[in-house]
Amino acid sequence: MDVATRMSRLGTESAFEVLARAKALERAGRDIIHLEIGEPDFDTPVHIREAAKRALDEGATHYGPAAGLPELREAIAKHVGLTRGVPVSPEEVVVTPGGKPIMFFTILALVNAGDEVIHPNPGFPIYESVVNFVGGVPVPIPLREESGFGFDMDEFERRLSPRTRLIIVNSPQNPTGGVLDRRQLERIAAAAVERGITILTDEIYREFLYEGEFVSMLGFPGVRERAVLLDGFSKTYAMTGWRLGYGVMPAPLAEHVTRLMVNSASCTASFVQLAGIAALEGDQTPVTQMVDAFRRRRDLVVDGLNTLPGVSCIRPRGAFYAFPNVTRLGRPSSEIAERLLTEAGVALLPGTAFGAHGEGYLRLSYANSEANLRAALERMRPVLASF
Numbered sequence: 001m002d003v004a005t006r007m008s009r010l011g012t013e014s015a016f017e018v019l020a021r022a023k024a025l026e027r028a029g030r031d032i033i034h035l036e037i038g039e040p041d042f043d044t045p046v047h048i049r050e051a052a053k054r055a056l057d058e059g060a061t062h063y064g065p066a067a068g069l070p071e072l073r074e075a076i077a078k079h080v081g082l083t084r085g086v087p088v089s090p091e092e093v094v095v096t097p098g099g100k101p102i103m104f105f106t107i108l109a110l111v112n113a114g115d116e117v118i119h120p121n122p123g124f125p126i127y128e129s130v131v132n133f134v135g136g137v138p139v140p141i142p143l144r145e146e147s148g149f150g151f152d153m154d155e156f157e158r159r160l161s162p163r164t165r166l167i168i169v170n171s172p173q174n175p176t177g178g179v180l181d182r183r184q185l186e187r188i189a190a191a192a193v194e195r196g197i198t199i200l201t202d203e204i205y206r207e208f209l210y211e212g213e214f215v216s217m218l219g220f221p222g223v224r225e226r227a228v229l230l231d232g233f234s235k236t237y238a239m240t241g242w243r244l245g246y247g248v249m250p251a252p253l254a255e256h257v258t259r260l261m262v263n264s265a266s267c268t269a270s271f272v273q274l275a276g277i278a279a280l281e282g283d284q285t286p287v288t289q290m291v292d293a294f295r296r297r298r299d300l301v302v303d304g305l306n307t308l309p310g311v312s313c314i315r316p317r318g319a320f321y322a323f324p325n326v327t328r329l330g331r332p333s334s335e336i337a338e339r340l341l342t343e344a345g346v347a348l349l350p351g352t353a354f355g356a357h358g359e360g361y362l363r364l365s366y367a368n369s370e371a372n373l374r375a376a377l378e379r380m381r382p383v384l385a386s387f
């Protein structure tokens with residue numbers, strides 16, 4: 001069957017491909033340690049699961065409004081207002097099945113063919129994929145290890161142009177675990193406001209911050225009126241499979257994004273949304289406990305990686321990824337990742353899964369038990385020594 005030419009412009013997220021390959025190896029009897037996919041290994045907290053079961057029993061099994069249930073939009077507006085220190089009204093909130101559709105819908109709604117979109121590289125691959133899909137021009141800004149994987153600000157300022165339509169920022173960051181500091185965010189915000197450019201700020205890893213205070217893009221003067229905030233429940237509440245996320249944006253844009261929901265998913269599952277209210281309004285102790293566990297794992301993984309031959313790894317300040325430098329091995333990161341999967345049974349991703357500037361790096365998700373992380377590091381050692 002012939003598919004439309006636009007499909008050739010749509011990329012993918014390699015984590016799902018590597019996961020499928022790793023699962024196939026497992027079915028063939030191999031023991032694989034999974035460090036490829038970005039999801040907490042914790043169970044969704046009990047009170048959230050109970051809320052979903054109650055919602056199902058009480059009949060929340062029907063279609064709901066496309067932009068989300070009013071009570072969840074209200075809870076999100078309150079939560080974002082408190083955590084970002086800016087006023088948010090429920091009309092500015094659109095609930096979606098996961099945070100990912102907010103990327104897709106924002107880019108579809110804002111970017112015309114030929115418009116330029118600034119995005120981090122290495123960065124979440126879906127940004128670039130969707131920009132290409134709509135005929136936009138992705139403008140990658142390198143994230144450099146020397147600056148803790150912050151934006152290369154000189155390059156950023158050089159690459160701004162009259163065609164820049166959107167700037168995508170993600171902090172704490174996937175895949176590097178880097179966190180943009182206040183000064184960088186401030187400069188990006190000021191440039192966007194001065195030139196009338198929209199910002200998509202992906203703050204899905206907000207809770208996974210191990211040092212320093214979280215700084216939201218939304219807090220800078222003039223940003224609130226021209227920004228789309230992407231956040232969700234997948235990471236913070238270990239709810240990846242539930243599919244629940246949201247965007248906060250100026251009300252007129254929210255109407256367009258809602259129309260994209262009507263044309264695609266119709267609405268987000270009603271009982272899942274009610275569980276989301278329990279997540280936001282209930283006990284936050286499970287989140288704190290999970291983040292504490294991730295901090296210990298980060299230290300275990302980074303310390304361990306720095307003892308491996310040919311590897312050096314800076315200590316990421318956020319998210320749950322380590323991004324070790326493997327340039328000393330002198331081989332493409334895709335080859336190193338492939339050999340670690342087939343020879344060591346350790347599934348992880350080459351840095352190039354996140355863009356060309358990821359060459360020379362690997363990405364490990366440390367959302368796995370300490371025992372598995374230790375075992376993975378030991379299994380990697382002889383394979384890396386053989387390069």
Ligand code: PLP
Nearest residue numbers: 038098099100124174232234245
């Ligand atoms: N943004 C970033 C940077 C991510 O890494 C992810 C998931 O991996 C998402 C957004 C979307 O998450 P979800 O659609 O599960 O809410």
